Amino acid sequence: MLIATWNVNSIRSRIDHVKEWLISNNVDILCLQETKTEDQFFPVEIFSNLGYEVSISGQKSYNGVAIISKFPISDIQLGFDAVISDHKDLAILSQQKRIISAEINDIRIINVYVPNGSSLDSDKFIYKEKWIKGLNAYLRKINLNHTPICLLGDFNIAPEDKDIHTPSKFEESIMASSKERKLLKDALGGELEDVFRIFEPGGENWSWWDYRHSAWERDKGWRIDHIYLTEDILSCANSCWIDKEPRSRDKPSDHAPVVVDISWPPTEIENEFFF
DNA sequence: ATGGCTGACGCTGTCAGA
Numbered sequence: 001m002l003i004a005t006w007n008v009n010s011i012r013s014r015i016d017h018v019k020e021w022l023i024s025n026n027v028d029i030l031c032l033q034e035t036k037t038e039d040q041f042f043p044v045e046i047f048s049n050l051g052y053e054v055s056i057s058g059q060k061s062y063n064g065v066a067i068i069s070k071f072p073i074s075d076i077q078l079g080f081d082a083v084i085s086d087h088k089d090l091a092i093l094s095q096q097k098r099i100i101s102a103e104i105n106d107i108r109i110i111n112v113y114v115p116n117g118s119s120l121d122s123d124k125f126i127y128k129e130k131w132i133k134g135l136n137a138y139l140r141k142i143n144l145n146h147t148p149i150c151l152l153g154d155f156n157i158a159p160e161d162k163d164i165h166t167p168s169k170f171e172e173s174i175m176a177s178s179k180e181r182k183l184l185k186d187a188l189g190g191e192l193e194d195v196f197r198i199f200e201p202g203g204e205n206w207s208w209w210d211y212r213h214s215a216w217e218r219d220k221g222w223r224i225d226h227i228y229l230t231e232d233i234l235s236c237a238n239s240c241w242i243d244k245e246p247r248s249r250d251k252p253s254d255h256a257p258v259v260v261d262i263s264w265p266p267t268e269i270e271n272e273f274f275f
Numbered sequence: 276a277t278g279g280c281t282g283a284c285g286c287t288g289t290c291a292g293a
Contacts, residue, residue, distance in 0.1 A: 009292085010282055034292085036283070061283050062291070116293050124291095156293070169277080175293065210293065211280035218276085224293080254281080254293080 001105070001264045003029045005152040005225055006246075006257035007113070007208075011035040011066070014253055015043050021246055022050065027259065028070045029104055031111035033154045035064030042066065057100045065100045065111050065153070075103040084137045089130045098131070099138070105264060107233060108142060112153035119174050128156075129183060136187040143191060143230075151192055152227040154208075154255065157184050159194060162203035163223035175224060192228035195260050196240045207242050208255045216247060227260050236263045 004027045008014040011032060022030060035042065035058050044054045047068050057078045058064035067073060077083055079094050083101075087093070101110040112135065117128035142149065157180045161167035170176040196205070206221025215221065227240060240260040247256040 013282065034282095116291085118291090118293085173277095208293075210277070212293095213276045213279075215277085215280095220276085222293085251281090 001029075001262050002027045002259055003031075003109070003150060003152070003227070003262065004257050004259040005031045005033070005111070005154070005227060007033040007154040007225060007253060007255035009034050009253040009255065010037070011042060011064075012037055013251070015046060017246055017249060017252070019046055019050070021243075021257065022047075022052075022068070025243070025259070029109060030068040030257075031109065031152055032066040032068065033064075033098075033111070033113035035066050036061060037064060055100060055102055057097045059097045063097045063113060065097060065113050067100055067102055067104075067109060067111055069102075069104050071105045073102045073104055077101045080134050080138055083141050084134065087134055087137055089134055092127070093131060093134045099135070101142075103147075106148065107264070108145075108147045108149045110139075110142070110149065110151045110153075112151065112155070114154060114156045116156045117174050117180070120172070120177055120179070125174070128180070132180075132183040132187055136183075136189070139187060139189060139192070143189070148232045149192065149230045150227065150233060150260075151188075151229075152258070154225050155184060156224055157181060158222050158224055159184065159226070163205075165204075165206065165220040165222065175222065188228060191230055193231070193234050195227050195229050195234060195237050196223075196242070196258065198234070198237065199240045205242060206256075207258055209247060211254050225255055225258050227258055229260070233262055233264065236266050237261065238263060 115128040118124040207225035
């Protein structure tokens with residue numbers, strides 16, 4: 001089973017790329033970020049005609065997340081609301097459509113678009129901080145159910161220096177600061193593993209290249225799009241990769257999709273092996 | 276070479292992203 005995450009920077013501008021990529025890669029579950037459109041304008045039919053179910057949480061112009069799945073989607077949670085209904089910052093966190101989760105094939109899929117934060121001294125950074133703390137509370141609550149979790153999306157944080165093309169140029173700057181890295185680490189709670197790093201421990205693996213400064217042509221990127229798995233599914237993962245092909249195309253998103261291949265559900269043999 | 280690109284909105288510019 002293939003699960004993928006892709007910040008498409010407007011689904012309506014990128015629909016042809018997304019459709020072709022889905023077909024040629026036979027992905028089972030695709031989580032999108034920055035769809036940038038209200039639900040009524042989301043091209044649902046294009047995906048349903050390909051045999052996919054679609055769950056969306058969008059807004060005009062900015063943000064927006066969606067789950068596209070070949071398997072039935074159930075127990076959809078839009079935003080933080082239902083999961084952490086008593087959280088102190090819920091009202092402001094709900095203003096931006098940045099998280100959608102659902103049960104698919106007995107896995108809790110949580111698709112996130114973490115705020116960028118602009119710079120560490122901005123109001124937007126305060127929002128980013130609140131948002132990640134909200135995610136932390138959300139994950140603690142979900143994890144009480146002990147369900148397998150796949151948390152994936154655009155985190156707008158490079159977890160380590162090796163996730164940045166020239167780390168010395170970005171010390172303690174946005175997406176690279178120790179403060180953001182700690183917030184993310186705390187939210188993961190020691191239970192969610194960055195599956196890309198299990199298979200690719202080395203550097204020079206980017207998922208985002210700035211549109212400016214010929215960053216793509218010079219391969220000056222960052223790895224800010226991640227897939228995190230709990231141990232129960234992590235042990236079933238076969239590989240994880242960043243597909244740079246869509247970024248090389250004409251009129252691309254500035255992000256490339258990240259894909260994980262999982263043998264799911266686990267076979268009887270594997271169960272016997274484990275227990 | 277890091278606010279020297281891109282998309283949305285809606286109009287000839289402004290905001291936001293990262």
